[in-house]
Amino acid sequence: MDERTPKFKRILEDMDIEDNELSERFKNIKVLSYHPKTRNFIFKLYAGLLYGNDKLYTFGYRNSPKCDYCNEKQTLKHLLIECDMIKSLRACIYTRMRMPLTDMEALYGSGIYEVDYIALHINKYIYQCKYLEKQPHSEEFFHIMSSEMYIEGLIAEKRDRLVQHKAKWNKINVFNINNTT
Ligand SMILES: [Zn+2]
Secondary structure, X not given: OOOOOHHHHHHHHHHOXXXXXXXXXXXXXXXXXXXXXXXXXXXXXHHOOOOOHHHHHHHOOOXXXXXXXXXXXXXXXXXXXXXXXXXXXXXXXXXXXXXXXOHHXXXXXXXXXXXXXXXXXXXXXXXXXXXXXXXXXXXXXXXXXXXXXXXXXXHHHHOOOHHHHHHHHHHHHHXXXXXXX
16 A cells, blocks of 8 residues: 555644554554454545545535534544534543543554554444444444454354453453443
8 A cells, every 4th residue: 555645644744643653553453353344444544545524525425515413514533533422422432431532542543452442443433323324322332342342252262262352352341341330
């Protein structure tokens, strides 16, 4: 992949992230998920290939450049970070997980596996909700994460990798994913 496309440069400028930092994140894609679809999502996120309604409108895929959840123009950053509705969603998730993330960490991770795993799945969830034109809810997000843990457990059992599976989810569960209270 050419990491120096104009689009890529613009993201670095927008997000104030050093390109060597972002390159480090690219290396983690395989570590973060073994689902091809999730890997594809992370790749697109890091490479600036995901779009808000502003771009989709320009391409003719949406009737309006406005946000699905408020009246502002929906850039990708607005959708994932700046929208008030998303801010309150993130606040609910961060509070329960006791994991406040900076905007940069929320978008591109921190280099810490369990934080990046959650950050990525929050972004994926928001993007999917937008795609399906539905409202995101923190409870649904936690439900999805619990299901993910359960399904990965079944796969790990078949592959005789339960030890690795438990080690991974013990780390992630520091953040209360599976605590339904
Ligand atoms: Zn909005």
